[in-house]
Amino acid sequence: MLLLFSQFTFGQNPYYYSIDRTNGLPSNSVYDIFQDSKGFMWFATGKGLCRYDGSVFKTFTSDIQTSKSGSCINEDSFGRIWYINFDGYLYYVENGELKNLPQKESVGYIKFGIIEDKLFLIQTKSVAVYDLKTLQLVYTYHLKDEYIRATYTSNSKFYFVGEHIYEIDYPNKIKTYPLTEDFRKTLEVPIIQELNNEFFVVSKFSNYYYTYKENQLSKKKFNSSFDFIQNLAIIDNAPWLCTPNGIIKYENEKATTYFSDFNVSYIFKDKQQNYWISTVNSGLLFIQDFKNNFIPLSPKPTVFSSYDNQLLIGTENDLIFGLQLNDLSVNTVYKNNSNHPINQIIGNEKEKNIYFTSSKFKILNNQNIVSNEKSFAVKDIKKIDDTYYSFAASGICGLFKVSDKKSKWDSLHNKNLNAPSNFNESALIKSNGKSTAFNPENNCIYYATNMGLKFVNSNGVNEIKFQNKTLYVTNLQSYKNTVYALSTSEELYKIDSKNTVTKVSIFEKHLKERFTKFKIQENSIFIFTTNGIIEYNLIKNNYRKILPLTSDLEVTDVAIVKDQIYFATSKGIIVKNKFKNKEFTKPELIINEIKVNGILYKENNLSELEYNQNDITVNFSVLSFIPNEKKSVLYKINDGNWNRLDADNKNLILSSLSPGDYNLFLKIDANYETKIKQIDFKINKPFWLNTFFLIYMSLIIIALLYTFYKYQIQKIEKKNQLLLDKVNLEKNLNQSKLKAIKSQMNPHFFYNALNTIQSYILSNDKKQAVSYLSKFSTLTRTILEMSEKENITLSEEIKTLGLYLDIEKARFDEDFSYEINIAYGIDIENIKIPSMLLQPYVENAVKHGLLHKKGEKKLTIDFERIFDSLKITIDDNGIGRQKSAELNAIKNKDHLSFATEAMQNRIALLNQYKQKNIAINFDDKFNKNEQSLGTKVIIEIPITY
Template sequence: MRNFIHLLKTYSLLKQLITIFLLCILESAFGQNPYYHTINKSSGLPSNSVYDIFQDSKGFMWFATGKGLCRYDGNMVKTVSEDFQTSKSGSCISEDAYGRIWYENFDGYLYYVENGKLHALQQPVSMGFYKYGILKNKLFVIQSKSLIIYDLKTLKIIKTIPLGFKTLKFTCSDGSYFYAFAEEMHSFDENGNKTTIPLPENFEEEIGTPIIQNTSEGLFIASKYSNNYYFYQNGTFLKNRFPFSTEFIQNVASTEKNDWLCTTKGVIRLDRVTNTSKTYFNDSNVSSVFMDKQKNHWVSTINNGVYFIENFDTKLYEMTPRPIVLAHSETDLFIGTDKDALYKMELGNNKISSPYKGNSNHSVYQLTYDKSNEQLFFTSSKFKTFKREVRFEIAFAVKDIAPIDSKYYSYAASGISGIFAANKTQTSEWDSLFEKNKTEFEPNFNQAYLVPNANGKSTAYNPANKTIYYATNNGLMACSLKATKEIKYQNQTIHLTRIKCFRNNLYGVSNNEKVYVITSSNQITLFQLPKAMEGEKIEKIDLEKQYLYLYAANAIYEIDLVSEQFQKILTLTPDIDISDISLIDNKFYFASSKGIIVKERKKNKASIQPKLIIDEILINDMAIASGNIPELRHNENNIKINFSALSYIPNEKHEFFYKINNGNWNKLDHNTRSLILSALSPDVYTVHLKIGEEDNSPVQKIKFTIKNPIWLNPIVISVLGLGLLLLLHAYYKWQILKIEKRNALLLEKVNLEKNLNQSKLKAIKSQMNPHFFYNALNTLQSYILSNDKKQAVSYLSKFSSLTRTILEMTEKETLSVSEEAKTLGLYLDIEKARFDDDFSYDIKIGTTVDADNIKIPTMLLQPYVENAVKHGLLHKKGKKHLQIRFEKEDDVLKISIDDNGIGRQKSEELNAIKNKKHHSFATEAMQNRVTLLNQFNRKNITIQYTDKANTNNEPTGTLVVFEIPITY
């Protein structure tokens, strides 16, 4: 039993020792670094491995990463790499006098960026990574065991200097000389003249593998594996030792007042004057340190991108678990975390300890220090009272607490809100209200319910009107000693998420991310934000003393409610989230996602305005030199302006505006970096670009002229106008000629019709001439006198039919072959009666002829048939025969009139004997008619005459052949 008791005592002692030991470890476990922003792959870097940092003459930051060279403008990363590179990892970034950015990959090959594109230096085979140097307009490169000097303007080799070293260890440049470290130190001036400088005795043993960095005072020579270092100045080597020990130094950097030793376990800041040092970022593999023109520091790492440090005096105490809420006494800062734990930071020495660790793993989302009673109220899984230990706890979701007087606090909680007594022994004017509404349920924390059935979010007390305010899901409730009522904004319920009181006014932020002011007379108005914050959405507010803090998406702002002065106190980046602020002794304490940030309030740098820089101008997608736009042709009217917003603080968000000539300012999307102007009309243009709406914001101007097309040139317009007038005149004359020609054709057609009609009348006259009628009537008379009634009637019938047919033909232009054959048959039957029985005829229509549909001109054949009868057959002795044939050959109707008469010559001789003045009326008329028909109908009717004769050349008749193009 004694042994058991002894074991228990031993166990208790060990437990206490372990607790003390763990507490000591805990207090020393919180790493202290300067507050920094991280720029890594989540920010757009192609790789988290960064080997070098540089700032160019415009202000852009350049990073040499594991996947190529990058340009950073504070918001966006532009990677410049190409497939022709032997490798993309590199270091040693610099800028030459021509604005080109250079860097060297770890294979020893140089690349430069010009006009936004990467180019390779034409160089011999590399002998490894040795830093190049730029001396004025000369480029010094170690290649193939030689020092090669290039003309920077032409990039042509102007000198090659053989080195002849056994072992080349390191190279560097200070802008005036290029140094090569081998068995001795060799310096080369810009013309390649060499000076050899002996190294100190035992240099090889003490330094081994040197790392050399140029500083404003000389060369800082460190060793990768030794604590010894040298400083070379004015031809003298000064030896010293680091005030620490390190296993490996991979790079040396120099800034304005400090030298930096970059190691695999952080970066060491060395003060060579006092020979003291301090280590930062112990968990990071640091490759380089750079200080920009704004005195900001940039630390590149091999494992986590780049750290941006605005001020080394702003401290970051990294914590796990994460800080959520803050409260403070005169000596301590209390920290509520996301793991149901309270931490305490001593304000004198910033030591951190943990006075309370719960088991619920809930976040501490409300923490208040009660100065009057020197105790803490906080809420995690339960509402608790803490003074060196938890004094009281209750399952009550208190969201916010505000002091009313030394006895009472107001509280906002889920379900119900009210007041509670922190000290029962004191008296207060609120006692009557408390007694009237206090709860009798146990356990309780001496509370009285004032606003039931509502989820309280925040509470504040305004002593000016002695009113407690509760921001709830049902609106803003105001509780005085007399009554509780809702306060509305423009007769509408207002939903505030957080309220704070200063002097006579209440300040609240709403769900719509706007800030309101509630006066002591309960009038609600919108809080007027400073012009620089116009358009910002406010997510949360805090109040410390007279300062109102506004949480925006990318920054936290401070407004002095007394002097109305305004400043940005912290820029927020994606890797930093601030949840609470305390202002103690003119220092800011921020609860952040990385830990506690401590920043001197008076050490805020003056805000540097971002700068808008024109990167590239494209005309119809073809890049031209920026700021040098020539006069453009009318079709060069698609303009694209690529620009950058150079921000000196990472992740600052800006709004961009543009206007054309004297037009209105137009807003661009904050993520865009291009202005596209399409299909511009010819004119003189000035495009204005600026950041922000402020009238005094610097404006970038791009001027250019789009010329009128050549056809809009005044001279060309005059020539074209004159040409158009001449063309119109020519067109007018042409139209007149066309009309005249058309009229002439119409007149000709009228004349043709007239002549054709006349010819038609002549053809009718030829058929109905008096001789024909006289002969026909004589023949009829002879039949009557001879009392041959049958013949007389038949003859008379045929004569009347022929007469009617001829008269009907006067109404027609054409008739069918069958109609023509019938008419000719009637005519020949009448003429046959004048002859004895020795006259015969036949009319034949070929089988291929469509007699009913093929048309021929009227009055065309009969005169020729009449000629054959009267002049060919009438005077013939013996048998007289006339044959008429209609035949089709291709698209032509062939009509032949064949007689066995005396022939045309004999007939003319006889006619000449009878009447010396005889003129063939019918033949001439029909010939004219055929000519007119050919002109009028655009046809080609042909007539061929054949005088037939026997072997003795005696006439045997006449053959007349018509060829008529077939029409239907």
């Protein structure tokens, strides 16, 4: 009696889904509920403010909080979510972070108000007005009232209650309205809401309430009593009182109590018409529709059957309940202590019998007493006519007779009758049966067996195959002239009246969830999936998720009786109206934030991204309050293919994108058309890939190429010029050599030499003549040999100079002498110098310096080494270069000495080939009286070997 009374007491509660810490809720203590403009649900919990999209909770906390518990959630015109903790401090969520309002003080918890872009906050003897754009205090209303007990915010005005009722219509002055003494005493802690254009005011500690309109207070009393009111909500144009013992709804002066076992803090109805109830210690209750009844039932129901204006309910513990359809009361029909689940049940209203299977197959009579039973496991029973039922059992499939009326199945039944039998059954197929169905169109009885799908008619037993393969079936259901079959591979087939099998492809196309069970009721197929019950209408060819499932909610059977849909669940019986059953709102894709290289960006600022701002992260939410349903998101870029993201992944990361224009598309992966979100952004090319830069660089490259071309041309020209200069140089060198040779072998020199030889011969000085002639011939031969060489050794040069000076000495009297000095360490055999380089300078010293000098004539040639250079000094004590030039000018006005022309040209030509030049310096020597003492020629030649 207590069990039945308890079940009936809770029968008025709607079915709810529990959301608590096991689902991710940060705390089971919830104090306030709010839905923002995007559709997210917000909850003020014992662990702080959190946001919920239907599957994921995101909690916002900060170290700056004095405490986390609070209430009064609100949203401003800038999209920020506000709430106040129970210490009286305000916080708001902006760009994913919890921040605090820089308020001066706190007077404890009292609701604040938001009107347009202004925030109203109660302070000590004042009301502070903040500008929500700047979050700065812009005005202060000063009060004489020290104790403000409650506030209320309308669309344009802020109200608060102390010793009076105060009204602020910012920026106007405060208006004050009087309160009665009875109001102040009765409603010590008032809670204010607005109902039917008037204030509805209750107190936490009183059964009285007031209505206030146009300065008129009206006192009324609730027709039920309670100890404490925690909150007040106006929903569906009715007041709902939230108490520690559930919710009390007042409508037409009638009070209805729901969820009396819960300590309720608030109730909220969202934009999708769902109801949310927050509790102090049990988390949240989610109710899709208050019209859906829930009947807790224990033991767990397993199977339904309509019978005699009630719904028979088989349970898991060999117990049968009867649910009365008129008042949803529950009574016990049959009870046994075998503890076996009831797997099938069917009521025969004409015979007033109930057929069911638990440990045995049993028949209950009209007194609910077992009138017959048989020890075999019947898996399924279907009605054939008023006389026969088909059954599928372990080891046997056939018919059993329930009345003496004549039937066209009598002959088949009598032919296969098991005798003797008190059950009056016939064995048509001897194999393990799993399910059975009957098609009145072709008078065929179908049996799903372990040997395949069989059918029986007047012609006997036959097998039905699909594509010439045996079809193994677990469940058979008939609808009009068609039989539906669910295979062991979880695929649905239909068999028409001609026993043709076709696969039902619509479920594969639209229902991506696998299912292991289905049931046909009236014109609908109910499909049992892991995430919910899907109803497919066979007339309209549409489908809907009629009951979402959670991890703790299992559905075993469904039935439609008198426009009501009944669900047998692990928690009890859920009852929904067939025609007024509200569908869940379809999920919605919400773009939360877009980050570029980890920095938050607004969508309208994505048109001009730099080339290195190419890491894009899109954070989104799938807003859906369908319990236990997760939706994947598809995305594509430009005209590419759709790609699927994991259902738990709420971030789309695009890394290292190339420059260009991008159109990013996102949509929910669903069996129906969903809204596509589009995000457009552009990543600019780097400046070196811009058109103008490319043109500029092309011009520079062309200029560089042209410059390089010109350089190469000049280089070639220079090379050619060098070759030409080399040829000219060699020509000039040869000419210089030739001139040197000519200088050595000029007719005057030969004439002088021959005269000298002749004088020796005439003087009969044969020895001197022969010696002189030998030296002359050797010098001539040496000069000719040296003319073929570019460089000669220093020893060869010294030898040639000695020959030349010996020949020249014969021309002079005994007053001419010369010395050739070689310093220590000079390798005369290996050091090389240009051929015939010194001889012209020596000749100049003899011809122009010493020849015209009176007295002793002396020539000194010194060779010494200074680092990597050979220093050669040719020193004479002749008349000097100035006197010599004067004499030459008198003799020949056009005379130009060899040294000043041919020799200088040759030195210049030689220096073009050497890294270190040949240096020649002339030193004119004078005494104190400025008389010439001779000339010194200093030649420095780089040492080469």
